[in-house]
Amino acid sequence: MGGPADDPTVRRLDDEARQLALLIGSVTDYAIYMLDANGFIRSWNPGGERIKGYTDLEIVGQHFSRFYTPEDVVRGEPQRGLQCARTQGKFEAEGWRLRKDGTRFRASVVIDPIWQDGELIGYAKITRDVTERYEAQVRLQAAQKALAQSQKLEAIGKLTLGLAHDFNNLLTVIVNSLDLIGLTSAQDTRTLEWIEAAQRAADRGTLLTRQLLTFARGQHVVPEPHDINTLLGRSAEIYRRACGATIQVEFEFGDDAPMLDVDATQFEAAVLNLVANSRDAMPAGGTITVRTRRARCPVPEALDEGEHDYVVVEVVDQGSGMSAEVVERAAEPFFTTKEVGKGSGLGLSQVFGFAAQSGGFVQLHSEPGVGTKVAIHLPARLARNADGGDRGDV
Numbered sequence: 001m002g003g004p005a006d007d008p009t010v011r012r013l014d015d016e017a018r019q020l021a022l023l024i025g026s027v028t029d030y031a032i033y034m035l036d037a038n039g040f041i042r043s044w045n046p047g048g049e050r051i052k053g054y055t056d057l058e059i060v061g062q063h064f065s066r067f068y069t070p071e072d073v074v075r076g077e078p079q080r081g082l083q084c085a086r087t088q089g090k091f092e093a094e095g096w097r098l099r100k101d102g103t104r105f106r107a108s109v110v111i112d113p114i115w116q117d118g119e120l121i122g123y124a125k126i127t128r129d130v131t132e133r134y135e136a137q138v139r140l141q142a143a144q145k146a147l148a149q150s151q152k153l154e155a156i157g158k159l160t161l162g163l164a165h166d167f168n169n170l171l172t173v174i175v176n177s178l179d180l181i182g183l184t185s186a187q188d189t190r191t192l193e194w195i196e197a198a199q200r201a202a203d204r205g206t207l208l209t210r211q212l213l214t215f216a217r218g219q220h221v222v223p224e225p226h227d228i229n230t231l232l233g234r235s236a237e238i239y240r241r242a243c244g245a246t247i248q249v250e251f252e253f254g255d256d257a258p259m260l261d262v263d264a265t266q267f268e269a270a271v272l273n274l275v276a277n278s279r280d281a282m283p284a285g286g287t288i289t290v291r292t293r294r295a296r297c298p299v300p301e302a303l304d305e306g307e308h309d310y311v312v313v314e315v316v317d318q319g320s321g322m323s324a325e326v327v328e329r330a331a332e333p334f335f336t337t338k339e340v341g342k343g344s345g346l347g348l349s350q351v352f353g354f355a356a357q358s359g360g361f362v363q364l365h366s367e368p369g370v371g372t373k374v375a376i377h378l379p380a381r382l383a384r385n386a387d388g389g390d391r392g393d394v
C-alpha cells in the first residue's frame with residue numbers, strides 16, 4: 001500500500017467527470033448549460049449565473065426560452081435553434097437575450113445536440129455576452145457613415161460655391177439690364193409685363209443663389225443680438241402670405257427664451273423654408289405651428305461633451321411626413337421629391353447650413369402620415385447678455 005494510486009490528489013485528477021465539472025465550473029465568461037431534449041435546463045455553470053443573473057435553484061428545471069425576448073419567443077426562435085441543432089448538427093447565432101432583471105444583452109449563442117446510442121438526449125448550449133463588442137461595432141459604423149456623408153457634402157459644397165458666385169455675377173448683369181430696359185420702355189404695357197416676368201424670375205434666381213451660398217458656407221453671416229419672438233413676430237405676415245388661405249400659421253412663443261446672436265435675414269429665410277415645406281406637405285390645408293422655447297442639451301454628435309444653452313424654434317405640421325429614407329437624405333443639397341419646377345432641394349440645406357454656421361444644429365422628426373417637426377437649435381447668448389444690452393467683449 002501507500003503507492004501513487006492511493007494519493008488523493010492523483011485520484012482526484014484521474015476522475016474524468018470531476019475534472020470536467022471543475023473545468024466547466026471555472027469558466028465565468030461563458031454561460032455553459034445542458035438542456036434536455038425538450039429544452040429544459042438540467043445544469044449550468046457559474047458563468048450562466050454571472051451573465052444571466054439567476055441562481056442555480058431558480059433556473060434548473062426551467063425552459064431555456066425564458067432567456068429570449070418576448071418578440072423572439074413569439075417568432076418561435078427558441079424552438080428554431082433546437083431544431084436547427086438537431087437537424088444540422090449545430091446552431092450558431094447572435095441576438096438579444098434577457099437577464100433576470102429584464103435588461104437586454106447581446107448574446108453570441110452556440111447549440112450542439114448530444115446523442116447517445118443514436119438517441120437525442122439533450123443539448124449543450126454556450127452563450128457569450130458580446131454587448132460591448134456589438135456596441136463598439138455600431139458606433140464605428142455610425143462614425144464611418146457620418147464621415148462619408150461629410151466628405152460628400154464638402155465636395156458638393158466646393159462645387160456649389162464656385163457655381164453660385166459665377167451665377168450671382170450673371171444675375172447682377174441681368175437684373176441691372178432689366179431695370180434699365182424698364183426705364184426706357186415704360187410706355188408699352190406688354191413690354192412692361194415681360195420685363196416684370198423676367199424680373200420675378202431673376203429675383204427667384206437671386207434667392208436660389210443665396211441659398212446655394214449659405215449651404216456652401218460662402219455666405220457672409222452678420223450675427224446680431226435678437227429676441228427670437230420679436231424676430232418671428234416681425235416676419236409673421238411673410239410666413240402667412242407664403243401659405244395661402246387654406247393653411248393657418250400659429251405661433252406659440254415660449255416666454256423664457258433667452259437672447260441669441262443671429263443673422264436676421266438668414267433666420268427669416270430658414271423659417272420660411274420650413275414653413276414652405278410644411279405647406280407643401282399639407283395640400284389639403286391644415287395648421288402649421290411655429291413654437292419657441294429654451295433648451296439645455298448636448299450637441300447630438302458630441303453627447304459626452306456637456307450641455308449647452310439653446311434657443312429652439314420648432315416648425316410643426318400634420319402633413320404627409322417622410323419615410324425613413326427621405327429623412328436620411330432630406331438635408332442633402334438638391335435632394336427633392338417634388339416635381340421639376342416645384343422644388344430645387346435647397347430649402348433644408350439652407351436651414352442646416354445656417355444652423356451650423358450659427359454654432360447650432362437641427363433636429364428633424366418625421367413620420368409618414370403623421371407629420372413633421374423640425375427644431376432649429378441656436379446657441380443662447382451668455383447669461384451676462386440676457387438683458388440684450390452691452391456685450392462687453394466686442
Ligand SMILES: Nc1ncnc2c1ncn2[C@@H]1O[C@H](COP(=O)(O)OP(=O)(O)OP(=O)(O)O)[C@@H](O)[C@H]1O
Pocket residue numbers: 273277278281317319320321322326330331335336337338342343344345346347348349371372
Ligand atoms: N415638412 C415636410 N413634410 C414632408 N416632407 C418634407 C418636409 N420638409 C421636407 N420634406 C422632404 O424633404 C425634401 C427636401 O426638402 P427641401 O426643403 O430641402 O427641398 P424642396 O422643398 O424639395 O425644394 P426647395 O425647398 O428648394 O424649394 C422635400 O422634397 C420633401 O420630400
Ligand SMILES: [Mg+2]
Pocket residue numbers: 273276277343346347348
Ligand atoms: Mg423646401
